Amino acid sequence: MIELVERQDKLRLPGVVEITGVSARSQSRNRPVDTDKYRWFDDAATLAEDPDVDVFVELIGGSDGPAKFAVESALKAGKHVITANKALMAKHGMALAALAEEKGVDLLFEAAVAGGIPVVRVLRDSLAGVEIKRVAGILNGTCNYLTTSMLETGRSYDEVLAEAQKLGYAEADPTLDVSGMDAAHKAAILSAIAFSADLDFSKVKVSGVDGIDLLDLKLADRLGLRIKLIAEGLLTEDGVVCRVEPMALSANHPLARVNGSLNTVRIEGDPVGAITLTGPGAGAGPTASAVMGDVAKLFRPAIRPAFGRAEHHVARPFVAAMGDETSAFFLRVRLADQPGALAALTEALAAEGVSVNQLVQDSADDSGASPVAIVTHRCPRSHMQAALTRLGKLTMLIDAPRLIRIETAS
């Protein structure tokens, strides 16, 4: 978050953000950013109440204790609060929201649910005109990383969980992740927004993936199933049902293909139908991105320039899109069915430095045209264009070739 504030000239915030001060448990701890240049507060609540502070950002964690005390102190002092703390919001969110309303300040918590996916904003604002029926998906990056990576790499539960902790995905207490509790906090928060419900976490049914072993994942895989921790909020005639449990999904289920620390949320409602948001669900970068989105929301006035442009933004020009990009290409030609046609085609490509990766040829049709499709190795587009010019001169070429750039998954 501090790192993002420090390079805000590259961002698109409506105004300029200043860090008034910072607080953590230990002042001397080595951190990825230099906090020495900011005012230091031993006590987070004192920072929250400081007269120079307009917005208090809470990234401490824990449903009670110092996080709750500091957030309450900030709200009581009339400061806007941004928090990533789902445990706090799931347990005390209703009371904190009431306090924020009473004080006329904002309480924003985009980072609390699904990491970098802006689902809170979408549900609360963009879909305010939709009657939501169901919100479901993968809401814990650690568990998704665990089940995906164990199966992919054959490593043990303990090994992969330790890695998820090292990568900054897991909670300070990872039992919150693997027990399903963290996903349950998030599902409860989303349900409260989606269904205008009084959040009552005691009603949420929770089970997790704790101790799941490689054998479970491998056997399920042999049966064409992927085990994932699934969270769901559902509107029923009696009220809101909210639950989290491991589920075995058929391998071609859309959720089964959301892997690693990715999260995904499917929102079903009337009259929009279903919307699915997928993105990084855990880690420092996605969390900071969500926090900064909340910071941007706090700038007044509510009426913004239509394209979000502010005077202090760096203005960038549009430039022509088609540079000489390097890519693999799909090339389809139709050749006269005569000896040497295929060789002439590959020679024309080779002469311009385009090498063939895959090639299929169909038998000639009634008119004597034989379709050939080629996937090339990566090459500059200019080489491909030169090869096309060469091809254009071949007498056995029946009509214009079709060239399509191949997009590979990143």
Ligand SMILES: NC(=O)C1=CN([C@@H]2O[C@H](COP(=O)(O)OP(=O)(O)OC[C@H]3O[C@@H](n4cnc5c(N)ncnc54)[C@H](OP(=O)(O)O)[C@@H]3O)[C@@H](O)[C@H]2O)C=CC1
């Ligand atoms: N990790 C993730 O991917 C995500 C986390 N979150 C949420 O963000 C919050 C923080 O999580 P995470 O960064 O992982 O946790 P960490 O434990 O890594 O960081 C907690 C930070 O809070 C500081 N801290 C602890 N106690 C106090 C205190 N009493 N007063 C002031 N500062 C204190 C710590 O200080 P020190 O450095 O000195 O120990 C540390 O800097 C949690 O609510 C978590 O649920 C939300 C989305 C994603």
Ligand SMILES: N[C@@H](CCO)C(=O)O
């Ligand atoms: N521990 C959480 C962090 C993001 O909320 C997770 O793994 O999803």
